[in-house]
Amino acid sequence: MNLFIDQLHITVPTLYTPILSIPKLFIPSAQQVAILGPSGSGKTTLLNAISGLIDLSANQLLWDNTDLSQLSANKRDQWRFEHIGIVMQDFHLTQGLTALENVLLPYYFLHGTSPRGVKQRAVELLKQMNFQRIESKTEVLSRGEMQRVSIARALLTHPNIIIADEPTASLDAENSEMITALLKELVEQAGCTLIISTHDQHLAQQMQRRIYLQNGQIQYEN
Numbered sequence: 001m002n003l004f005i006d007q008l009h010i011t012v013p014t015l016y017t018p019i020l021s022i023p024k025l026f027i028p029s030a031q032q033v034a035i036l037g038p039s040g041s042g043k044t045t046l047l048n049a050i051s052g053l054i055d056l057s058a059n060q061l062l063w064d065n066t067d068l069s070q071l072s073a074n075k076r077d078q079w080r081f082e083h084i085g086i087v088m089q090d091f092h093l094t095q096g097l098t099a100l101e102n103v104l105l106p107y108y109f110l111h112g113t114s115p116r117g118v119k120q121r122a123v124e125l126l127k128q129m130n131f132q133r134i135e136s137k138t139e140v141l142s143r144g145e146m147q148r149v150s151i152a153r154a155l156l157t158h159p160n161i162i163i164a165d166e167p168t169a170s171l172d173a174e175n176s177e178m179i180t181a182l183l184k185e186l187v188e189q190a191g192c193t194l195i196i197s198t199h200d201q202h203l204a205q206q207m208q209r210r211i212y213l214q215n216g217q218i219q220y221e222n
């Protein structure tokens with residue numbers, strides 16, 4: 001899916017200047033993009049906006065012909081479940097459920113069931129990520145293990161768009177390398193648009209495009 005941004009300015013009541021201000025941005029379908037910039041530069045805010053997690057005005061942000069500002073909150077959630085796999089910075093895993101159940105949860109919300117083939121894909125994805133403890137409750141997992149569960153969950157439903165906030169932040173070099181390779185392989189197979197925020201230069205260099213933010217504005221890209 002293509003992303004069109006036009007005059008996206010996000011303000012918060014406590015600050016005089018917008019926390020994000022992007023006059024124009026186009027990300028074509030299937031592009032792999034890294035969003036970089038120092039802490040507080042607006043990376044997470046941009047990811048939240050493009051995931052439909054922030055209320056916007058009409059025509060500020062479109063995915064193909066879909067202007068998320070025109071959808072009700074429920075419809076927007078539904079649209080997100082159908083089209084976007086999100087890897088959040090703090091994972092948002094559900095305690096009390098196992099790793100496998102967490103991976104299956106969004107599918108279950110969307111369809112009310114999780115058939116055997118879907119379970120198999122979930123197990124496969126976790127295996128590919130070098131994750132062994134599929135029956136462990138998520139609260140006993142390390143941060144790196146939680147990160148891999150949240151990535152598997154994002155990939156399960158074959159979304160058109162993957163949005164990941166610091167997807168390798170909790171991983172050691174070996175797992176980081178492996179997850180990056182897997183993410184790239186899966187998005188290339190599926191023709192997904194991949195947008196990640198990262199401080200990891202190695203990961204950023206493997207994306208097709210890098211956008212550098214500073215004080216909520218695009219400084220440059222390469």
Ligand SMILES: Nc1ncnc2c1ncn2[C@@H]1O[C@H](COP(=O)(O)OP(=O)(O)OP(=O)(O)O)[C@@H](O)[C@H]1O
Pocket residue numbers: 012014015019037038039040041042043044045046
């Ligand atoms: N709801 C809010 N109210 C007030 N300020 C906010 C709000 N959300 C974000 N900010 C501010 O907006 C700026 C951008 O925040 P954001 O989380 O997007 O940065 P970031 O680049 O993702 O940072 P990091 O790399 O540390 O995760 C920060 O200064 C942050 O404090």
